[in-house]
Each structure stands twice: as structure tokens, then as C-alpha cells.
Amino acid sequence: MSFTSTIGSLSAASRAVGSLASTLSGGSFATNLRTASYGGIPFGIEGVTTSGGRRVSVHSYPFRDTVWIEDLGLLPKVFRISGFLIENSAIYGGGGVVSQANALMAVCNAAGGKTFVHPTLGTIQNVSCIEPLQISERKDLGRVFEIGLTLMQGGARVYPKASNATGDQVKLSGLAAIAAALLNFASKVASYVTLGVSIVNQAIATVSKWYAVVKSVIADVKAVIGAVSSLSGSYGRYASGANTGYAKSNAKASSTATVASLLSAAVTQRTAVQTAGANMVSAASSVGDTAAFSAAITAVAASVAATAANPADAIRMLSTLADFYPDDPTTSSVIGDGMAGMQSAIGALVRTTVIAQMAMAATSYQPSSADDAASVRDLIVSLVDDEVVTAGDAGDDETYGALRTLRTAVIADINSRGGSLPAMTTFSFASALPALALSSRMYRDASRADEIIAEANPIHPAFMPSSFAALAT
Template sequence: MNIGGGAGAVLSTTSGIANLASSLASRLGGTAQSYFDQLRPASFRGVSFVSLGGESSFGRRKQLHEYPQRDVPWVEDLGRGTRRIRLYAFVIGDDVIAQRDTMIAACETSGGGDLIHPSLGKRTVSLMDFRSIERWDAGRYFEFQFEFIEGGPRTYPSAAAATAQGVTNASTVLNVAAAASFAKQALGAIEYGAAIVGIVVSASLGWYTYAKNIVGDARNLFQLLFNLPGDFGRFGGSATVPTFSQSPSSSVSSSATTESLIEAATAARAAVDTASATLAAAAANLGSTTVDAYTAAVQGVVTAVLGATNDPDDSIRLLTTLSGYAPSTQTTSSTIGTAMGDMQVACGDLFRRTTIASIASASSTYQPTSSDDATRVRDLLTDLIDAEMTVAGDEGDDETYEALSALREAVVADLNQRGAGLPAIKTFSFAAPMNALALATRLYRDPTRADELIAQANPAHPAFMPTSFKALAD
């Protein structure tokens, strides 16, 4: 390519090019200036030059996979390909040597730089090759050839602990330990006959009846509304989303209908009934060979209750209530009566520990609304776990104690990590009542967060917010 000849033609026939552009523009529509007005003065790292033209390559990175006895290969897409930009340019004038030296200094500077391309605009690039061409018959004129690669900042893979998965794993370990502990106590007590089985049946009946009752909790049923499209005002909002203002009812499109939600809730309650019936049958048939079936049935009831709740916050609340259930059948001080009491305690331990494991699993899917909320849930769970660790320690149940300790550590790590980046709750006070839009603009510079403030402050009317209330600090 004779770049010098091209440059001379450009410099000597400017008016001809303009006339040609006008002619083409009149034939194709538009004005002659519409294209040239879009071009930008070329430069690299702030050093200007005149662009003669160039070429660029774009596309995707592909890996071709060819297989024996297969006519059509498989082409694997590996992402966007490297963008390569090649430019041909020149500088001219009595100070052309100084211009060249300035460009050489810019090209020899380490790191990436900003390229202003006449048609591509500003790009962050790395210079791969630069050439300066001089000719004896072209005084006061140097040609440049650039080859750039468009690049980005240097990044490294980031590692983060899978704290939610750690909670799930620790919950599984606790379930195993709780089942093993129950089996140890049950195998010795079952030898005393039908009275022991009767205690198990009675304890199981009271527990799963209580579980079925809490599933019908009014607040839990109200959570079904969050899956309906529409705006529920101050009643919108859920703990499954990061902020109060992002309620599923208003920000998540849904095709749910009232009928489909009723059907889903009915199916969930039916699953609890089925799991309860399974537990009743396992309790009635409890024996030395069916202990595992009984502990699995207990875990099945808790799993069904967890599946019947529509919000992790409700799951934690309802299961916490369930964990407080304690069998209370009267027993005697005789040998069989003592065995009956021991079995009743073993059932209570199994119920609590299985429920605590499910509460921890629910906490791993709970999205705190603030750092204070994360602390609240963390403290709630650690209090439950600490109390159960005391029980396991007093009973000398080392395996369960260690499982509870591991679960406590996993829960604290998970909620501390997910709550660390959230804003805290702060008390705001004002001299006079203001409307929610004005307060949202004043506090957050975002009037769309008015619904968040309404949900937090719960005013009698959004136009007259309380003079003091708690809300997110930022």
C-alpha cells in the first residue's frame, strides 16, 4: 500500500472529495455534512495525528470440535473475540520531527491508553505495534502505522465462602446426629413393650397436630398475596427481597392467579397432612427395626411445614414456635414409668433438633433487609441453638453437641457475611409531619422509596408521616 501517495491525493483533492460526497449524499439522501460531522479528531494518549484510514477486526472466539464419523463439527462459543484496530496516519509540518518524538514517547509509555478513533470513538487500548515511516521525497511528512488491541482492567477471580451451603450441610449433619441420638435411647426403652409405643404415639400426635395448626397461620396465608401481580401499598414487601421498596407484588412480574395460589396452598397443607399420617403410622409401628423410618417421618413433617410457608421470615417464625413444643404426658416413677419418661424426653429432643435444623435451612434463604435485621435473625437462631447445646451437654450427647456447635458457627458466618454490606436501621426525627414523597427525597434523594418509608413507619396517612420513625440509614 502506497500510503504516501494516498496522503498526497487526500491533501491535493480535498475539494474533489467534498464535491463527490455532496453528489453521493444527494443520491442516497441526507446531507454531505451528516457523515463528516460524526468523525472525531484522531489521537492516542492525547497526541494528535491525521488518520488516512484503517481496518478493524471484530467477532467471537470459537473452538472447533471435530469428531470421527461425524460430518458436521460442533463449534463452541468461547465469548467475544479480541478487538484489533489498525490505523494508518501521518503528521505534517515544519515541527514534524518533534511531533514524531512526542508520539514515540506516548507509544513507549507503559500500560494501556485512550485512543480516539475517527469513527469508533474513544477506546481503551493497548499498543501492540507502532511504526514511523520517513521518505526522502516527502519532507515535512512522516507516516505512522498503529496496531491496537482493545482491552480492559486487570481482574482476578474472587473467592467467597459458600456460607449458605455450609448452613445446609450443617443442618444435614444435625439431622443425622439427632436421629442417631434418638435411636440409642429408643432401642433400650422399646424393650418395655406397648406402653413405650403408646408414649411415642401420644407425643407424635400432639406434635404433628400442632404443626398442622401453625401452617394455617393467618399471616402465613396472607403471604400468598405477594405472588399476585399488583400493588398492595404499605402491605407490600417481603423478607425475600433486599429492601422494603422492592416487594415481589410490585417489582416482579407474575402470572399467578387467586385460583392458582389457593390450589398451591391447598396442596401444601395436604402435604403436611400426608407427612403427619406417615408419622402416625411410623409411631404406631415403632420397633427395633423401624426406628429409622420414624426419624425420617419426623423430618418429613418438618420439611412439609417448611414447604407450606411462602416466605423465609414466616418459616423462621412458625418453625421457632414449633421448636418450643414439649410432650407432657404424665408418667410414674416405676421402672416402666421411668422408661416412658425417657422415651418422651427422647421424642422431644428429636422434635426440637429436627426443627432447629430446618430453621437454620430457612435462614440460609432469608434475605435481611438491613444489618440490624441480619443481627436479629442471627441472635434468634443462636439462642435456640445455645439452649439445645445445653440440653445435649447435660445429657452427655457429644455427637449432637458437636453438630449443634458446627451449625451455630455456620449460621453466624452466613448471616454476618450477608448482613455486612447492608445499611443499618436509624431513627429519624423531624420538627413537623411531612409527606412520604418529600421525606424519601430528603433522606435518600429518591422519591421512589416512599413506599419503603410507609412500610417502615406505618403512618395513618402517607401525607402525614410521624415526626420520629426508624428507617434504613442510606
């Protein structure tokens, strides 16, 4: 074999190996590199050292051969860079090397995180220069400046925060209020029932009057429409997905649910209210069994709340049921006083039970703004305050104290979920504009168009009102 053919064979083998390496690596390594830059200022790189890993605390103990390594989370990612700047280099930004160095120094001096383009890792956001920028000017290198950078990737400014389970506290306080109302009811009714059948008949008549209100409430049109509001998917402004708030919405129905199945479930729930109502009237005939009677009233209030897929509907319906002040009988006698006392005691028990149920339903409500949260809070608190005054005037000390505790829990719960939300403000424009254009102008985010459509409720989203209320931010 000649020397020329041997050289040709080696060259072919070398090309084959190079082609294989290129294929296995996805192409030439050099052609896949990106031009490095920090804060938009490009530079050449001699080398980058990237460090990371886990942040740990090592615990050692006497007479133990091993240590316990406590994991404390990720270490920050740090990049130690040695690079250079070249005068009039088209690859590294061009211009004089001094102006390049000054521009890089200005970026490192500026506050806040910047964008770092790593040659192999690509674009990395929120990166800060954590050590002084080093720029070396050497006589033998002339128009080449050597640089040294130490960069670290940061994260969001989030502080550790402990929060109380305010919703659970509302539920506990609500149950305590119902128990306190039962205690006060039992202490009064014991003397009334000894007066005869007229007192029992008055109890039946009183709960029957309240049950008539219950039946009108569960036939509410908005509640029927709301029965399908949890249907998965987007169906425009009139189907808000069972109370969609600013931060989140309530759980959707299962993906297999249909309008027919949700309406069928709503019918079943309304039937459950009727069953609970019939049981309540039956329990009134044995009103001396105060625990069973109170449980029957609680079952009616709970079943009314269960008919509402949207917590807003539950709050609205229960607020109607809480406004129950039966008229006193007109007879002035021992029996008449007993009938009046029985009627008043049932009214107090019903109102406290419904208010407690409404407070518990509000724990699922998702406020759409700080104003919305304040409105719901004030509605519930006003009803609680009215009943606190009534209980105080009647000498129902247990109910009085329990309702005050419930009031505090409701305020804490709704404030914790809605106090930090944006407030509503009025926006005014010179002419009617499409919702997409307004959303982009108001929030720099066209995806929030549906939000302002729901707030303004225009005839058509392409012609929004010239003035309407929406979230301030």
C-alpha cells in the same frame, strides 16, 4: 455541445454524487460532529486514534506448530488525541488561550475519572488522562496552542473475590444434625420399647401433642396472607413479594399465577402437612423402627416450611415448633421412667429436626438490612445454643457436635449475605412530610419512597411520621 453546457452537466453530476453520499451517510459528516471536550473543557481536534481489542496471553509449546491464545478479557479503550486551543474562539469555549490551557491542565491534574466527549462516539464516562498533557506553543502559530492527550476509559473499582457456598454448607450441616439426633434417639429407645405397650402409647401421645401445635401453626393468618406474596407485580407495602430484601427478593410466582391459583396451592400444601402428620402418628405406633419414625418427623417439619411462600413465615412458624418440651409423666416406676425417657428422647429429636429445618429455610431469606440479618441470625443461634446445652447435659455427644457445626454454618451464611448491608438508623424531621420528599432528602433518590414507607408503615404516604427508623444509607 458548448463548453458552458459541459460545465453545467459536470456540476449537476457533482451535486448528485454529493447528495447521494449525504443520503447514504445520514447527512453531512461535519454537521454530525460534536465539540470535543474533557472534564468540561472544550478543544479543537486534528485527529483521534482509538485503540481497543482483547487482552490475550500467547502460549507456545515445543514441537507444536500452533500456539494457544488464552483470552483474558477486553483491553481498555485508549484515545490518543492531537488537538488545539484558539484564543477567543466561541466554538472552543472562548477566553484567552492561556486560560484555556491552564483550565485543561487543571482538569488533567485532578484525581478521578472525567467525562470525555468524542467528536463521533459521543459522551464517554470515567475517562482518565494516563500520560502527561502536552501543550505546544509556537511562534508561527501565535494564539493557537497545540495539545496532545492520551486518555483511557476505566471501570468500577471491583476486586476479584472468592466466596464459599455458605447456603450449601448450612443444608449439609442441617442434614448431619438430623442424622446425629436419630443416632442418639435410636441408642436410647432400644431399651425403652422392651418395657411394653405403655412406652409405645407414650410415644403416640407425645407426637400427637406436637402435631396439635403443628396444626395451629399452619393455620397462621400471616402465613395465609403470605401465600399470595409471590404474585408477580406491585401491590403496595402489604405484599412485599415473598420477602424482598435489600439486595434482591425471592423468586416470584409464574406470570400466569393468580390469587386463586396461589391460594389453591396453599390449601394443597396444608393438606400435605396433615398427611405427613397422620403418617408421623402412625409411625409412632412402631417407634422401634427409629429410621422411619425420624423420617416421618422430618417430613412434617419440611412440609410446614413448604407452606410458607415467604421464608420469614417459615422461620417464624418453625421457631414455634422448636419450642417443644413435653412434661414428664408423674409415675415413679420402671415403666414411668421408661415413659419419661421416651418422651424426652422424642422431644430432643423433634427440636433438633425442626431447628435444622429452620436453618435450611433461612438460606432463602433475603435480609433488608444489617440489623434484620443480625436479628434472624440471633433467633436461630439462640435456639441452637439452647439445644446444644440440652444435648450436652443429656450426654448426646453426636447431636452436641453436629449442632455446634450447624451454628457455625448459620452464622457464616447470614453474615455473608447481610453483614455488608446498611444498618438501620432513626431519622427525625420537624413536621410530617410526603414519602417522596423524604426519600429525596434522605437518599437523594425519590425512587426509594416505597422502601421508607414499608419501614415506617404510615397511615398515609403523604403524611409520614416525624421520626422513624430506616436504612442509614
